Amino acid sequence: MTNKNVELMRGNPETAVKKLAIPIMISMILTALYNIIDGIWVAGLGPTAIAGIGFVTPIFMVLNGASVGLGNGATSSISRFIGAKNHEMANKSVEHSLFIFLIASIILTIVLLIIQKPLLMSYGASGQTLNEALAYSTPLFLGLIAFMFSNGCSGILRGEGDMKRSMYVVVITVILNATLDPIFIYTLGLGSAGASIATIVSSAIAAFVMLYWILIKKDTYVNVTLKNFKSDLNLAKDILKVGIPSSLDMLIMAIAMSIYLIIISQVGGDYGIATFTSGQRLYLFAIMPLTAIGSAVIAVSGSAFGAKNGDYLSRTHTYGSKFGLALGTAITLILVIFATPLATIFAYTAETASLVPGIALYLQIACPALILTGIGIPSSFFYQGIGKGIYSLMFTILREIIFVVPLVYLFVFVFNFGLVGIWLGLCIGRAVASILNYLFARYEVGRLKAKFGN
Template sequence: MAKIDRKELILNGNMYKAITIISLPLMVNNFIQTLYNLADAIWVSKLGSVQFAATSFVWPVIFLFISLGIGISVAGASILSQLIGASEHDEANKYASQLIILSLIFSLFFALIGYGLSPHIIKLMGGTGDLAIYSNIYLKICFLGFPFVFFFYNFDSIMTAQGNTLIPTILSAISTLMNVILDPIFIFHFGMGVAGAAIATVISQALLALAGLIVLRKYSPIIQLSLKGFKFKKTMIKKILEVGLPASVGQSGAALGFIVLNSFIASYGTATLAAFAMVNRITSLIMQPPMGIGAGLTSIVGQNMGANQMDRVEEAFKKAVKLTLALSLVGAVLILWKDMETINIFMSSERDVEVINQGLSYLRQVAITIPLMGLFSIFQGLFQGSGHTKYSMAMEVGRLWFIRIPMIQIFKYSTNLGPEGIWIAMSSSNFLICVYGYMVYRSNKWQRRIIKAGH
């Protein structure tokens, strides 16, 4: 009953309440994932620096491969929320089945390809010696978990489309806790080392997928998954790929962009790279609430577009912007007010004066543009919820490849700014990409319905 009430809240209720109820679990989930990554890193780091480096080394590869899974889930959240808003529940059920099977096929294909090509991928990335050995062990096992990861992304999108972000968050929290408990058992008790860390992760992913399947079959009131008499529907597959592909390109393009970005920043020296990583960790924590609001906006926009309530879509967007700006400004003021104390949480001032000084310089610059980073998340939520993922893709890829990276190169070779040029490029890119997002918003091109009932 609660899920049907959420639909009522999204379509007719108080908008601030709707945004809060949908977004809050997503914020919590983001924090849980951040804490899990920290706990996971602590266990693996106890094995040694090479083992720890191996898990970090292969992460961009894993993220690149799962970008397609993320793309399909973005398509699912957008299409399903619009169908639910239009009360086309049977059509939504059919799309959900197509999503699950399509995702399963892709995930099995990537798992097999990735498992077989793992040593070659690591060699191509420049991994040698012990780093290559541990990276290969970790990466191969992680690839085996892809079907579970892809399934959970789709489960998450199906629940989010219905306005229920709480159940995926609860399941994710349980899975995270299980992983943290299993890590030391497999790593140390069974003496499996890096392989144990990967196995613990895959087991947690498998149990998470199983829990998601049970929820979809028994406790999901609007969309009940049924694969009985399943047949591929060409028009549905085409629509899923049409909406999902730009989202995948945006994700993978951003992942590749950050790899290239890091290599450019590393050319300035380890102090600059350390300062960059440290400040990004601080801002990522501050950005959790705006990112949650942006993700929550997807289902609110989708359902109201499905119900032809464009006034509600506009209201949701404007109120999400107000909430995000308020939260971002508070975060920015706190950072600027307690800049040295914030830096000292992550690094003692006695350890490396150069890193501290560069970190303070970057922190002060980026703090001013934190509200713009929040707006970036809101534009992403609006364009993905409306199904016009080509605009969210343009923002993700454009910010990195067409603004940040070229600006960093220009400043490096044409000015004497030094690391300051990186900080200026980072801040400027946030401003310029939000100008682009606002221009697209004002054009109203994103308002065109991507799906019609019965198609």
């Protein structure tokens, strides 16, 4: 089965992107359900708990982003060696990736536990809202190693084109998370902490299963033997030159999110925070299918780059962008048309019903950016596939900091549009940056085609 996956990546790029994207899409949507399910169950605890967890969102993005980013580094490195038909280096790339995941887990856990309280307070969390935020974040950060290896091992499997088995693991763990949430939150009386504990337990199970396949069962294309591990600084750099910028993508997003939270807190108070974080859960959920297309683009473009096939590189990016544009349009229509019933998911109690109009307005104004994000995300992931992770980071900074933040400031403090101004700034800034991202990716494709001579 695994060899067939490798041959798929080396074959028709359109077929490869489509076949690889679909199981990744299902996996990511189900993974995003962790956050959605947490939000649904926590809604029963009241607005303070919703706002408290909302303040943790940007930090959680860093935590999850680091694991996904390093997983992308593994995907890019492994797929490029597979494209070059260098099995030995693909094996070594996996070994180095596992050690990188472990070291990063230890460092990030220590740092996040130290800075979480002052960081949450800097966002505006205080009193009971701060207590709820800490109750949710502390178990989450203590269990960082589960996220790191769950997302990291998924990246290893993506590198060799094996998407289906990680999808099967995710299906089981999401069901487990949905079952454990009400038990930990209400039956055991753990409140907000119960939601994060359930998520950590589910992620740990996913990580253990994939590590079993890679290290013990050894039925993957790569053959990992840690007993003979010898560090290779150049190989570690090859993984990190994509992994670090990809991780920093989420750090930049978190910094931008922190700025948004500060402005929203000033403009709309706890109501604005609860509205934004609830709507943002749906936005992040909706973006998962587009990210799945991008993840498939990493593997296929990495293989094409390793094989020095310029035509396959071009076709990979073009097909990924068309796929993303079509899907982004469909998702936007759903979010805009069904904004009110979707908003009710996070405000289904009498105490939180007042949030429904605000959440719906956020979806209707901010989410149309997803249409053009459909061409921006495959472009960013294309850079990672060819080992140019710094380009992806550059466009994240351009989108969230250079474009969105000034537009938010303009609409809120100059034009006095209030919360609507923030939603407008998010939509317009992200849309414009996505167009520029796509155009630059096409330029890079042309440069590589000329270099490879095909």
